Amino acid sequence: MLVDELPTEILHKIMKLAVEELHQNKRLQATLRLGLLNRRLRAVSLNCPDLWSTIYLPWPQEVVLLYLQRARESCQNPTLIIYLDTHSKHFRPKEKNTVRVGYYASFLTQHMASIKALHVVIDPEHRSPLLAAAFTYPAPLLEIFDLNITEKIHFSTELFAKQAPKLRVAKFRSVHYFNFGPAIALRDLNIRIDQQNAKGFLNMIAAAPGIESLTLVGAEDPLPVSTHLQERRPIVLSHCRSLTIQRMHWISARRLLPILKLPSLEELIYHEIQEITAEDPAIAMESALRHIVDNTSALPASSLNIDLYMHRVNLSLDGTPSIRITSDWPDPTSPVPPLLGNMISRRIYTTLENILLAPACALHAQPEKLVIYTETKQPEHNSVLTSSIREDMKTLFRRVLGAYPSVKDLMLLRVLEDIPSVLLNNPDILPNLSVLTSQNEHSPKLFELERQVERARKLRLHQFLVFPGIKNSA
Numbered sequence: 307m308l309v310d311e312l313p314t315e316i317l318h319k320i321m322k323l324a325v326e327e328l329h330q331n332k333r334l335q336a337t338l339r340l341g342l343l344n345r346r347l348r349a350v351s352l353n354c355p356d357l358w359s360t361i362y363l364p365w366p367q368e369v370v371l372l373y374l375q376r377a378r379e380s381c382q383n384p385t386l387i388i389y390l391d392t393h394s395k396h397f398r399p400k401e402k403n404t405v406r407v408g409y410y411a412s413f414l415t416q417h418m419a420s421i422k423a424l425h426v427v428i429d430p431e432h433r434s435p436l437l438a439a440a441f442t443y444p445a446p447l448l449e450i451f452d453l454n455i456t457e458k459i460h461f462s463t464e465l466f467a468k469q470a471p472k473l474r475v476a477k478f479r480s481v482h483y484f485n486f487g488p489a490i491a492l493r494d495l496n497i498r499i500d501q502q503n504a505k506g507f508l509n510m511i512a513a514a515p516g517i518e519s520l521t522l523v524g525a526e527d528p529l530p531v532s533t534h535l536q537e538r539r540p541i542v543l544s545h546c547r548s549l550t551i552q553r554m555h556w557i558s559a560r561r562l563l564p565i566l567k568l569p570s571l572e573e574l575i576y577h578e579i580q581e582i583t584a585e586d587p588a589i590a591m592e593s594a595l596r597h598i599v600d601n602t603s604a605l606p607a608s609s610l611n612i613d614l615y616m617h618r619v620n621l622s623l624d625g626t627p628s629i630r631i632t633s634d635w636p637d638p639t640s641p642v643p644p645l646l647g648n649m650i651s652r653r654i655y656t657t658l659e660n661i662l663l664a665p666a667c668a669l670h671a672q673p674e675k676l677v678i679y680t681e682t683k684q685p686e687h688n689s690v691l692t693s694s695i696r697e698d699m700k701t702l703f704r705r706v707l708g709a710y711p712s713v714k715d716l717m718l719l720r721v722l723e724d725i726p727s728v729l730l731n732n733p734d735i736l737p738n739l740s741v742l743t744s745q746n747e748h749s750p751k752l753f754e755l756e757r758q759v760e761r762a763r764k765l766r767l768h769q770f771l772v773f774p775g776i777k778n779s780a
Contacts, residue, residue, distance in 0.1 A: 321350070359377040362389045363390045386417060387423040392427065392437075419446055420447060421445060438461050445473075451476050452476075453480065455479070475494040476496070477497070478497045481502050482502075485509075489516075508535065524558060530555055538565065543567070551577060552577050555581070559576065561589065564598065569599075577632040582654075590664075591660050592660055593668070595629075607624055608673055608675060610710065612676070619633045623671055633657075635691040654691060672711070676717070677719065707736055708735050714740050715740070717743040720747070722752065729759045744768070745771075
């Protein structure tokens with residue numbers, strides 16, 4: 307059977323799949339070429355609203371009008387997917403920005419009631435009261451909205467006349483906060499949050515009780531969010547299953563976490579950017595996790611992974627909720643005075659210990675498998691993070707291992723003598739340990755120490771030799 311002999315419904319699906327991952331110029335070329343293959347395929351393509359209802363406003367105006375016409379001819383009341391990037395250079399005619407922006411504003415004003423998905427990027431060069439005003443019109447069919455504007459653009463905080471009842475996915479990148487009325491349908495919210503917009507966005511979150519996925523992204527060079535936010539009543543999101551804190555200053559991240567109560571949480575992805583100061587965290591990781599999950603019973607978890615790098619600490623815990631914590635520790639830009647350096651080292655050690663013990667202390671997690679990786683490469687200049695914990699590495703791991711007595715299977719990846727020494731000298735730590743797996747570069751001293759642990763604890767030992775520069779998978 308030839309392609310053009312396939313049923314119309316199947317051809318529509320094929321055509322839709324052929325262009326749905328294409329953007330702007332490639333999509334334009336692909337959709338127009340479908341009508342050049344033969345008479346039947348042209349007729350089928352013209353009767354496929356999915357091909358024509360996705361429109362990029364930076365296209366030439368005559369092309370936009372052609373797509374709009376074909377969308378209406380193929381469907382009585384087509385819903386539109388609109389992309390607008392005012393900085394786009396594709397197909398832009400040589401005309402004044404004011405004229406072009408006026409055209410964008412006019413299109414959005416006329417067709418807002420038919421738009422199902424709207425993706426917008428506005429740069430300062432194209433800021434205009436007319437364009438901002440276009441977003442104050444009701445959007446009764448809008449389901450997906452993505453808005454990215456710079457701090458130099460004045461935008462109304464009230465969107466769509468507070469009439470976007472079907473909005474279920476929203477993404478904001480702006481120093482402004484927004485209010486689009488009752489957010490009963492909102493399920494997925496992704497926002498960049500900072501000191502200026504935090505209060506307003508938290509009010510938006512509180513007005514959207516049906517949120518299932520929440521992403522909070524840190525701003526660049528931010529000022530920490532206000533301590534006054536912690537005085538507000540907790541925001542309870544009973545249906546939220548996924549929370550992501552992405553590249554956020556550690557003070558802001560730890561002030562925001564306790565505000566949220568997520569009793570149905572299934573996944574937490576947390577990424578903080580630490581600052582090398584002697585200041586102790588006002589909120590410890592243990593406290594933040596305890597508030598957000600409010601877990602009183604033991605968390606079932608089969609494995610816990612801990613990775614220690616030069617400037618980063620990763621912790622990953624499976625179970626429900628699954629927890630992924632990343633803590634970045636960039637080195638200071640100027641030398642640290644010795645006296646202050648000692649205070650900073652103590653703060654780093656205490657903070658790191660609190661992060662690694664948080665699953666046990668806050669979530670009562672007791673995994674059966676523990677995997678530890680350490681970056682053993684000795685650089686010419688140690689990072690502040692590794693320098694702060696190197697002298698007390700045995701003490702740190704004694705505390706960590708002691709917090710997880712349920713571990714039966716321990717895997718050590720590129721770990722030096724510290725952990726085997728702890729196991730050998732502290733028989734009460736990890737009392738249920740039955741399997742020790744080691745993947746390390748050649749080190750007769752380490753291998754012998756592990757064999758001593760095997761004999762003393764009567765466990766199974768698996769030793770593997772790895773090559774420099776390769777981290778074997780657990």
